[in-house]
Amino acid sequence: MTVTATAAAWAVTAVGLAASPAAAAPAATATPRLGDTCTVADLGTRLPYIKTTEVSPTITHFKGWYVTQGSTGSQSVTTTTQTSISVTVGLNGSVTGTFGNQVLGTVAATLGLNVQVNYTSTSSESSTVNWNFNQPGYYGVYKGTKKVTGTYGSLNCNRTQQGDGSWALKWIDGPGTGSFTTYTTLEEGAVRCEDAVPANSIMAKAKFLLDCGSPAARAEHPAGAVAPTEKQTQDRLAQQSAATVGAPSAGRPEAAGSGALAAAALNCTPGAYRIDVPGRPLNWSAPLLANDGIRLRESTFFSAHLDNWRLCNVTENNGVLEATLWNWGNGGCATIPANIANQEQAYLTTANCSEDDLQRFYVYRDVPGSSKVGLQNKYTGSMVGYDRYADGELIRQYSGGRQDGTGTFTMTGV
Template sequence: MRFRQVHPILSRLTTGTAALALVATSALAGVTALASPAVAAADPKAGEACTSADLGKRYPFTKSVKVEPTITHFKGYFVTAGSTGSQAVKLSTQTQVTVAVGTSTTIKTNFDFGVLFKAEASINRTVQKTTATTSAAEQTITWNFTQPGYYGLYQGTRKVTGEYGSLNCDRVQRDDGTYATQWTERPGGQYTTFSTIEEGAIRCEDQVPASSIMKKAQEILGCDGTAAKKQDKKAPAPRAARKHQKASVNSELGTSAAPPGFTCLPGTYRIGTPDRKLYWTTFGAGDYFRLRPGPRLPEGATWSVCEGPQSNGRTEYALVNGYKGRCATMTDHSDTEGAMFRMDPCRTADDYQRFYIYRDVPGSDLVGLQLKANGHMVGQERVVDDTAMRQYSAGNTDGTGTYVLQKI
């Protein structure tokens, strides 16, 4: 006698603890707040012209995307002729999927949100765009079994992975020897996210789409395409979520003119707003540096620009302040949007003290500055006296991330 095919969606009764196999830690309000500059409809493309006001901006784009059906929880379950009906079944953890952009699993910046937004748009399917991971806990679902047979009960999602890059405005030399500013492609990294959680029951006899979560569940069930297995199978042991760690900071140098491997350019510089009315200034060794009016400025308003090795196709720079030779630093090693820079002893190796400089055309001293550690751009909340310098993942749309690097 041929069994009628079971349709999992129709036969589902209720869901127990499996109502949401998702742990999310970001509020909806945070998502709304992140949706502005990184996902603008008119994002630039590599090779397009930019202006000096764009030197402090950064835009994400996706270079590749892959969608992979993934089973997060599973249980092989044999139903005999006398045991049909509604049954609660515990599913063991198969794997976990964690949202990540580069090395960060905490999604709270415009840039990270922009990467995931663009991945979502490219596959035309809703994905997680906040800090989230699928559950590691055992899940229970209640299912109405109308026929005997060997079933695979599952929860799963579509894991979305790929590579992203970023665009920064920078000076380029054209074929005729002249210079211009245009959007240039910069290195990015890998991203991971996932779509909505699905659950169901599947048998080997069921005909399902080749690239579906149901098909993935059949593979784990051990289906060979002709008959169902008649033995229970244990789900693989849980795998720990991938942990992302930043490189540790090496020894401090104390008071120093420049870190080892860096050579300071001749003379000293002032860094300020393009109108040359406000300049980066600090009044203490560990103080935040902030905008203060010129032209008469204290020693803490002078900077040495020290050139170091190449990384990611660009030269690294350390910005050493004239007051006790301290380096501009993101001291708490934070990726937080709007975190403030301050002065700290120059270190042998610390990517939170290293910057990339994006320049305007020759004859102009306008620049944009990018922190090597996380790609965030230097900026401030508003152009006003005593405003501290901060980091912004995508820069500021109003052009306040453009500065003058003025040799004294």
Template sequence: MAVTATAAASAVTVVSLAAPPVAAAPAATAAPRPGDSCTAADLGTRHPYIKTTEVSPTITHFKGWYVTEGTTGQQTVSTDTTTVIAVSVGLNDTIETSFAVEALSEVKATVGLDVKLSYTSTSVESNSVTWNLTQPGYYGFYKGTKKVTGTYGSLNCNRAQQDDGSWALEWTEGPGSGSFTTFTTLEEGAVRCQDSVPADSIMAKAQALLDCGSAAAKADHPAGAVAPTARQEQDRPAPSPAPTGGPSAEQPGATGAGARAALDCSAEAYKIAVPGKPLSWGAPLLADDGVRLRPSTIFSAHLDHWRLCDVTESNGVIEASLWNWGNGGCATIAEANAATDRAVLMTAPCAEDDLQRFYIYRDVPGSSKIGVQNKYTGSMMGYDRYADGEFIRQYSTGRQDGTGTFNLTGV
């Protein structure tokens, strides 16, 4: 009788029909889609937009095992690792930012599978498989999962001209994209060459690794492990290369600190201010300090004046370096803190470096409201609370309470 492998750890949710009624949970806010309307408070925010997905049944652990007469029954086999899958969004494999978590939640909704939403790896799984064998034969003991990969974009709120010539704020696909990887809960089992299994299933992938030959050839093996076939050797993961660092996959091109760049700056200077309030971005006097909210006074010494330099525009989005008139430095996120949510905005000697480049999203014409995004990290600029001396920081999805929206006003 053929052995049919089944998932060993299927999660089952039991709902009691006799449970007392409870208040309905508030409906989750639907993720914005390209072309949806947004408001000025959204200028300083962004959301992930899942562009493509692919689901691939993948074997992560495998061992060929021959069972002779008299050796059937429950057996525990230590498998070999064939593939390691780790959760990642861009080059961020810590999944500590709200953007990465939101992106994986969008993946879950898109593919309809219960995928991992935080960092983990299949390498942390035990490699042993325990299975009850009722017939002798050549078995593949395996663990496997559905690997989910794809690409994402960044949705930002920005002005868009309508067909009638008017302007409106819409969620548009902004600069920056990347790829993601996640996976479902691992299943384990044992399968023989003669077992009938669903096509393109995890079990079928394991059966293919058996590289089934003649039954007589398999019978030559004693009970126990079977030497790996050429196919199995080929499918084993290659050793991981040593990390070399480098820029984010989401925003490639950072070149690191270099010689001071010769900037082509606008003649006009600006304040980057909190709408309707007296505090605005002020550059630090000390090199190890950060950009803070400050009131403008006669003693400000132009530290609250910024010029837009090397300005380009694409699809209505401005890209520029922000040069400070008071200290002569350019706004930047320190390279060591690039992957850190809430990292403080600094100033540094100007260089050709994407850490010093910013996207500026604008309200409709006639309004000076903007949102500011770092090109390299993809994070939006904002602040934790409105107070004199409060740091300007980066937030992966921005500040959802509107504290990432500023006024860009000429001085």
């Protein structure tokens, strides 16, 4: 692969390659907000914050049921599925790793609701409701919940310039956004057209489904199940359709703007860097074998440039660098394999360079004068780190980063 260096070198201050230590920053608050201070250890982490929310009462199971004067008392009613709700976070729809759980935990704290914070779904099968019917009449027997949807953003630690020209580490609005779906505790019950119910409640939604003005609601029926009204059928179809809109497809969705341009020409800065563990001798080293991953290794005379990286197609937006990491030793670009990109702790490797967001990384930097950085994959949104400090340890992605500081690296010019 041919690599073309740009005439304008990537400025030393862009990653702060001087050896002087960073200025001390105050500890971040327990629940950081945009603009709060962060620390060097936070460069390799990210936290969610909730941008928008919507809470809507949703009926998951329903059955019209008629009780005659002689059939009051306790009965078991088999309801049919009205809609099914699955807990999802982000692109692939699953709730894996720390970040997905943090998103849902933040939703719960923001709204003050007891929502599901792990992957689960409401039943798509018929479900039985046991209810004591004290009066005759036309009932809607139901199971339901409050469906909670919305969008979230990412808080990332990065250097920001103050009004007086000094620099500080702050929590910023990181690139990208995502959506979530969850729901509250399920409830069940029965409601009649004559019943007064709280507005915007699950019971009110069930009463709406009764279609009280319809002939079916006003007619006399034998005791037991009543055929669905037109409104009930239409609402069921609408809810089921809404549940499938935007549902993730199997496998990896395509990254925006990606392309299979193997060996595409890259516009790289002249300098090369080692991505080191701060204060330790081990650093990122590209694999010699095609099926291996990027590992922590010590630089030696025999490293053959496998531990040297160039930054290519560099852009900057709101102080955050975005770059492709090209390895001098094997000519490949750092990437997360597409077949495991949706997995927590998926390892990094190198592959033929292409215009693919799996090969693009955001670089979060300490204040000028420090070489400390955190790295985030553009496609998955996960931060880069490692499980333990050991020779041969794989470099991996972590959805929320590494809270123990093992996602903070230094970039050292070679």
